[in-house]
Amino acid sequence: AQRVTQPEKLLSVFKGAPVELKCNYSYSGSPELFWYVQYSRQRLQLLLRHISRESIKGFTADLNKGETSFHLKKPFAQEEDSAMYYCALSGRTNAGKSTFGDGTTLTVKP
Amino acid sequence: NAGVTQTPKFQVLKTGQSMTLQCAQDMNHEYMSWYRQDPGMGLRLIHYSVGAGITDQGEVPNGYNVSRSTTEDFPLRLLSAAPSQTSVYLCATRGRAGEQFFGPGTRLTVL
Numbered sequence A: 001a002q003r004v005t006q007p008e009k010l011l012s013v014f015k016g017a018p019v020e021l022k023c024n025y026s027y028s029g030s031p032e033l034f035w036y037v038q039y040s041r042q043r044l045q046l047l048l049r050h051i052s053r054e055s056i057k058g059f060t061a062d063l064n065k066g067e068t069s070f071h072l073k074k075p076f077a078q079e080e081d082s083a084m085y086y087c088a089l090s091g092r093t094n095a096g097k098s099t100f101g102d103g104t105t106l107t108v109k110p
Numbered sequence B: 001n002a003g004v005t006q007t008p009k010f011q012v013l014k015t016g017q018s019m020t021l022q023c024a025q026d027m028n029h030e031y032m033s034w035y036r037q038d039p040g041m042g043l044r045l046i047h048y049s050v051g052a053g054i055t056d057q058g059e060v061p062n063g064y065n066v067s068r069s070t071t072e073d074f075p076l077r078l079l080s081a082a083p084s085q086t087s088v089y090l091c092a093t094r095g096r097a098g099e100q101f102f103g104p105g106t107r108l109t110v111l
Helices: none
Strands: A004-005 A010-014 A017-022 A025-026 A034-037 A045-049 A073-076 A083-092 A098-100 A105-110 B004-008 B011-013 B020-024 B032-036 B042-051 B052-057 B064-066 B076-078 B087-093 B098-101 B106-110
Touching: A004 A083, A004 A098, A017 A105, A017 B087, A083 B042, A083 B098, A098 B042, B011 B020, B011 B076, B020 B032, B020 B087, B042 B064
Parallel strands: A010 A105, B011 B106
Antiparallel strands: A004 A025, A017 A073, A034 A045, A034 A083, A083 A098, A083 A105, B004 B020, B020 B076, B032 B042, B032 B087, B042 B052, B064 B076, B087 B098, B087 B106
């Protein structure tokens, strides 16, 4: 069974501090991993995907297959980064169903 | 392009009532899904569809029905509403790279 774990429900940092949102997964095979973000009063949207290895809004995430992790990082947090973040996995089997973590609410304090 | 749209935005039901949540997309995506979003529980998949005429159950399908007669529309029906179905309902499509595109959500309260 595929599973996504985000161990922190709440995370609070000060502006300018580094931030890391943790995500661990379990899946038999090669998963597709994503981070989604939901800002206040906005719809859930894609932040980044592991396959593109891109940096979006200063965020990066590296897939570590050995540790089955896909942590989201940003070296200098900004107040506008305050939001709910979800890590998600899409399987290449199982009809490609997606599984989401429980989410982490990030608050960046001034 | 409107992307993924959902109606209504808000709805209050009494226990036992039925209703249909609408979802439409103009992205020509085959894959569509319905989630419920509850605090501290992430997104849980209710039903999904890989194309017109094909639907399947997710992890929490009880109390909900879906149909997919066209590529564009994927309505979710609540058969007999219960307070446990109070939630935010999100409809999503999926692109070729596996990324999902979400609608704005329907906030449902069942009294």
